[in-house]
Amino acid sequence: MIEISNVWKRFGDNVILENISATVKEGEFITLVGASGCGKSTFLKMLLGTDSASQGSILLDGKPIPSEPDAERGVVFQQYSVFPHLSVLENVVIAREFEKTKLGFLWGAAKKAAREEAAALLDVVGLAHMKNRYPDELSGGMRQRLAIAQALILKPRILLLDEPFGALDPGIRADMHELVLDLWRKHKLTVFMVTHDLKEGFHLGTRLWVFDKRRVDAQAPNAYGASITYDLPVGVCEQEILDEIDESLATKNQAEQV
């Protein structure tokens, strides 16, 4: 379904990603981990179509990813993409309206159908009781549920999640994990999810990718980019490898913070 071949990404002289190749089948759930700034979000943006590879290709069903986001690829960022002046229900409806009309308005039966669809989705993500409230009345977890409902109303085949739960408390994160797993199974989605949390990656995915630099030049820190250094099937990985990845991520993140 997705064929990534020898992809490089540079910003000016700064090499962010180098030589990434992978094949992803429909229905896979891939979690991406890697040190801060190594290019995970950039990679998701290339899948979304808002950014393009400097070299190499990403094919979806044999064709290049369109250079603009479309309904096939839904996205949820850590920063909530909600409109504060619209109710929870209207926030989901408007996602459909923008997709259908570009002007952002639906009328009559189409509007009614969109409202019914939005209400059903709010029920799925556990927000039915909040549908007439406004975003500033929601908790962080509820806003993230709303952002997921906004993405799902477009019925994407591919869901891109960029650290969607990073800001949430552990208990709420666990609830969100269950929700995402449930949606993934029911809607047969292909999911790419960036996380800082290796445990989250191993709990959620079918496959874990570690982004890291294979080579480093201390004199020219931007000369080399990150590749996929581990591509692991989830659930069948030895503890030793997990510890090794954990240690390498911890060291890199500490170095970032100094």
Ligand SMILES: Nc1ncnc2c1ncn2[C@@H]1O[C@H](COP(=O)(O)OP(=O)(O)OP(=O)(O)O)[C@@H](O)[C@H]1O
């Ligand atoms: N539009 C851009 N122009 C120039 N540099 C950019 C641009 N977008 C990202 N970068 C740089 O590319 C690198 C990778 O950024 P990216 O956000 O993809 O990393 P990340 O792995 O998602 O980081 P984090 O885990 O901190 O979110 C960073 O050094 C960033 O500054």
